[in-house]
Amino acid sequence: MVTVQASADQSSYNYSYWEEAVPAPPAYLPTMVINGHDLGIDTFNIPNDIHVSSEHDIYIADTGNNQVVILNEVFEYKNTIDSFTNEGAQETFSSPEGVYVTNENHVYVADTGNNRVVHLDEKFDLVKIIDAPESEMLSNTFSFRPKKVAVDDAGRTFILSEGVFDGFMEFSVDGYFTTFIGANRVQVDSIDYLWRRFATREQRSQMVMFIPTEFTSLDLDEDGFIYATNIDNTDDVIKKINARGDDILRREGYFDPIGDIDYDRDQGPSRLIDIAVADHGIYSALDSTRGRIFTYNNDGFLMYVFGGLGNKMGEFHTPIAIDRFDEFFLVLDRELGEITVFHSTAYGNSIDEAVRSYEQGDEERAQALYEDITNMNINLEFAYTGIGKALLRKDEFEEAIYHFEQSLDQANYSKAYLLYRNEVLRENFSLMMGIIFLVIGLSIGFSVYRKKSKRKRVS
Structure with missing residues (x-):
């Protein structure tokens, strides 16, 4: 030996x-x-x-x-x-x-x-x-x-x-x-x-x-x-x-x-x-x-x-x-x-453990390990995908979009963007519906006003 x-x-x-x-x-x-x-x-x-x-x-x-x-x-x-x-x-x-x-x-x-x-x-x-x-x-x-x-x-x-x-x-x-x-x-x-x-x-x-x-x-x-x-x-x-x-x-x-x-x-x-x-x-x-x-x-x-x-x-x-x-x-x-x-090495062990943590459902540890990996190797695009997936599981869609963009992961970027858009729509649903009803109401009111004004001019 x-x-x-x-x-x-x-x-x-x-x-x-x-x-x-x-x-x-x-x-x-x-x-x-x-x-x-x-x-x-x-x-x-x-x-x-x-x-x-x-x-x-x-x-x-x-x-x-x-x-x-x-x-x-x-x-x-x-x-x-x-x-x-x-x-x-x-x-x-x-x-x-x-x-x-x-x-x-x-x-x-x-x-x-x-x-x-x-x-x-x-x-x-x-x-x-x-x-x-x-x-x-x-x-x-x-x-x-x-x-x-x-x-x-x-x-x-x-x-x-x-x-x-x-x-x-x-x-x-x-x-x-x-x-x-x-x-x-x-x-x-x-x-x-x-x-x-x-x-x-x-x-x-x-x-x-x-x-x-x-x-x-x-x-x-x-x-x-x-x-x-x-x-x-x-x-x-x-x-x-x-x-x-x-x-x-x-x-x-x-x-x-x-x-x-x-x-x-x-x-x-x-x-x-x-x-x-x-x-x-x-x-x-x-x-x-x-x-x-x-x-x-x-x-x-x-x-x-x-x-x-x-x-x-x-x-x-x-x-x-x-x-x-x-x-x-x-x-x-x-x-x-x-x-x-x-x-x-510390680098190899971190990659192995990051993958295991994500597969075990420990998103917090997986994200932390992937962030350490990017500090050791900025060229490892796969690590940014790992961070993005961990964030995706935690419903942090906007941050996930950023990391998928860093890793050029188009499929997961699209998935995160769709989830982020749906989240924004849900959070602002009441406000958006209020605006829509207000616009409709104003439109109807303006239409009624125009009709009344037209009758007065004719008479």
Whole structure:
């Protein structure tokens, strides 16, 4: 375990309303690097997944060593799971690529090389094995290679299997395959579509098939919704999937949650390969293209960005998985076989707490925190939206209008303006009606006066 005093000049930025990268204070700074050697165990060998349990134990899918390594919340070695007993026989893992732990400390291992998911209880005794299912929904060429796994409070298991384009595979509490959920939409180029319509059968057979894209990772929030990443390179590379399989992710920010907005065209857009969901709708996605971690709030506003590729502290070679707990953020590097631990700064902690306070209905604290944030970073337009929303909930519409104008949030500005106008009308209703009746009365009186004056002149 290597502990480093992190400097405050780490690269950090956000995006403005105009989709321009603007400097920002660091939200998280690296504090240490963890590897197998310093833990007193074998070096991590091509690890592929990391998961923090509700008790803050850290589980690492050490793929190349065919095991799952467990650390405690202070990043010390605790245990290793490399085998289990199945009907009296000792069995081992083969290239496990995913791990998930329930609130009851049951461990689910995506035992990729053995084409199965292994469910162990809190004592690491076997509960069940989910093998390749048989179903009419599966083709004859289907191969079950689970890479990621997640389990909701009802005991339903969701599995990301390599080469499956129909969505996540859902299994019942007993381990039976029930359905696919959350399949990506097929992206069809209009020119290719027209060409296919008029092509011969031989030409069509040589064309690329239009198939949905494959998911890269998944995580569950506190309400059981699936958050997922995929490599679609469209506006829905992050999804929030409900029980019906619908994408209900809010995309109300200045731009959709897709990672980098402004980037080198030669390097290409962000490729989001993992996602970690915190509480109150906060979620983070890992970009393998530039090694960045992007964190968004429940409405889809970008909160902060950190990380990167390189050789410095806080940079990575091949980042593959992320997770977080309390004020810590963990990034797993597959090639280097190490975990970089980040700790939130005052700036990052303030943003997290402001979002949580607003979602919990504590408008006073949310407003105060957002005001502190604007003092630390005047360029964070999202903070002015946060102040405006807090004021909106307190029915302080005129002040909310000002802050929405500062953040260029047109939708909330219009909402606040409409509410302010209605409030003004309600408060001045009696006066306005009195004026209206007075005007009507004066008009009628003036009309009667004119008629009488006209009769007198005629007579």
